Amino acid sequence: MRWPGRLRPRSLRIRLVLISGLLATSAVLLCQLAGLAVLRGWLTDQVDDRLSHFRPPGRTYVDLRANSLLRPPSSDSALPSDYRVYFYDGDGRLLHTSLGSGAEPGPRLPRRQADLGLATGRPATVPARGGATGSGWRVVAYHGPGHMLAVVALPLDTVDGATAKLLWLSLGLGAAVAVGVVVLGNGAVRLGLRPLTRVERTAQHITEGALELSVPGATPDTEVGRLGLALNSMLDRLRAALHRTETSEARLRRFMADAGHELRTPLTAIQGFAELLLDEPDMPVRRRREAHALIAHNAERMGRLVEDLFLLAKLGETPAAHREPVDLLSLAADAIATTAIRHPRRAITLEPLAPRAADRERDLDIVEAPGDPHQLAQAVANLLTNACVHTPGDAAVRVRVGATRAPAGGGLGSGTPLPPGTPVCVVEVADDGPGIDPDEAPHVFDRFYRATPLGRTAHTATDPTPGSGAGAGGEPGSGLGLAIAAAIAAAHGGRLELDNRPGEGCTFRLLLPETATTP
Template structure:
């Protein structure tokens, strides 16, 4: 508990207060340093002026002439012989070093000098500062040599010096206090103006948190730090909003997936349960009735088994798909799939051709293409790729009227708006586009059926989605075939595309990266 309190007490204040007090502290240090330097320079200059006056003061030789009374101490004063300034004080010492007398007067107390020159500890020509006889005044003194090994001390009061330095100190203190007060007030205003974009960003962030995630920060000037921060935060909000939308969409798809799976499973389970209860209640049925009930039970059980297998395959493809990696020729895969689907075509003519060989509506199905078939080699799992082509052919045969021609076209090219692999208007795919210009292998399954509406084309790759709303297994299956085919294509580094329009048929296109050996 004590440690937590200490941590809280040591937390820094707001950015505004730290900027204000930091600027005030730096200004105080700068002003104080300037005042200290100025004070020291002025003090040294004034003290040098006093020392210069002491150096320039020299008594004339006649001031030391002896009169008829050599034993008189101090010597008689002769005001007319020496003209002393009023502020100077002279103290004389004899050859032995004893004080002989004082010359000069004034109201201020004189310097406090010892009776013996030896106790001064002062060399000739080197000034020093001593206190006054009484009070808090100071004197500047300098020792000078006189004839006959005598000496005298010249003194000047430092009242003017002390008064000037004292007034300067008070002035500096007042200037420092006024400067800091004004600087703090000005800094608060400047910092408030400078941090105004951050304040607006804070309010906008609060509004975004409370009300609407679609709001954005207003300050995005790239020339300022706050503007760049606002740009980054807006980008982060865009990604967050997109992630939330994707999450909501994913949750909605998951709920719809669970509901559709439950519906698909409930129908055959209900049939199995009904026929089983019927068999238990009516033991005297004929053998034909029992065989029909058993056949329907087996049929619905197979339907459940296929549905569960598809669900498990989708879960495996979503989690960690395990594909074999070997060279696969899409032309051979297409030929095998066309041969297998021909037995269940129900009157649909199926033709294998080269990519780019157009088949217009009403064109004779027996007309051969002028273009030659080419190898389209890629790397992948041949079993899974055959499953994709089989699903596409089964989808075309199931959702088109009998007699509708189905074209399977195989070839290579470059990813682009024409050959496939990239997005363009009228093209739908649940997978991201490939790099434009990349070498690709393409397998198209095109039919001349009724086509799909734009709304149906956008949802055709969703799981359990069927254009036929009847949800009958005999009209479109469970709606997992295209979802499985799209997952396998994306797992191979490619994608499955759809181009369709009402009344113009549909083209499902499998686009895969071309093998490194493909020219």
């Protein structure tokens, strides 16, 4: 329903009340009009039935011919008072003589029979004579002897009176219904829209900053309830998004602070030794060489840190762009050889992964996974470096390579757990160190996180090796090695897990799907 611009109600409650009032009033009036039409038709049929049961006596026509109707009619021609009978002579002229009496004017009939336009025996309605405003007349024509015509008429005042009373009753009832619907409907609509009002108030409070609120009593039984459920779902997502944003901002601030702290240490060392060289130009050659060596070492350390940061950013934007089959056995052997040069006294062994019973029939001599060989090599090298740097010198390190199926549920680690039963290639790096504090184990894959080694209360040394992370009980590093390894695993659709055994060592497990997947 379209309202004029100035009269258009702005309140939904007012619109509902007006629309319901108009519909109810229209329905009542239509029903009353239909009843009025049926009643008028029924009363008219009663008048027609009375007309059909009355015919002028045959003697009347004889008296008219003899011009004897000037005297009072005989008993045979007596008529009820509400009947009127008019005659047309054989020449078709209306005779002024009529039968019947009454104060109201009679029907308006033409002077000539040819202008009458009535079918014999069929009732019709004609207006009152002389332009009177009273009720009309119901007339029927009958042919008589000698081409004469009699017109019998009955007034419709009873019919018009009954229909007029019913019409006024209908109008009064329609007005009463309209007032009742507006008054009672206003309260009913206000009560029915109460849940929507609560939703409106809740939304207003939320816009003012009360994000912890939810729409109360939201059920899927009504439209307003479903609206409340949708609003609550939207609010949950909004709160989750805001929480993620706040968490991301906090992590970014912590990351920037940690990165600045890690870069400040080598920069401070470089600046200090450079100033020392400038302030003491006569420094002995041996001390000058030591200063140059320390400057070069700290510059190299700072360069590795910057490269690791760039690598993490690159992995987040374009993960594992290059894919090819990678032999994990050869890759692990090369990583062990490289690590052994830097840690010649460390006992590092390469062992097969103990297969599950369901996998014993598989060929374990070749363990291949699709991926970027350079990134996977760096991930394994970071795990080996982490184990060598953060465990005592006499702790053995074992590298296990094999193929198996992903177990149900993922352990402590980084990345989305693989579906149970998924064929995976595994590279494990296990050590016999003291392990990691259980409270700090969930954070070892965070960037720049420094875990507290078991059995120690203070640590200030920094990791001089690249790609190191918080490990199993040794000196803490920059905290990027495990983060890089976890990012590489996620970029390949895999996962990096930690099996921590405090006091007995820990195992870092790299899981890679045997087929290429989208991370």
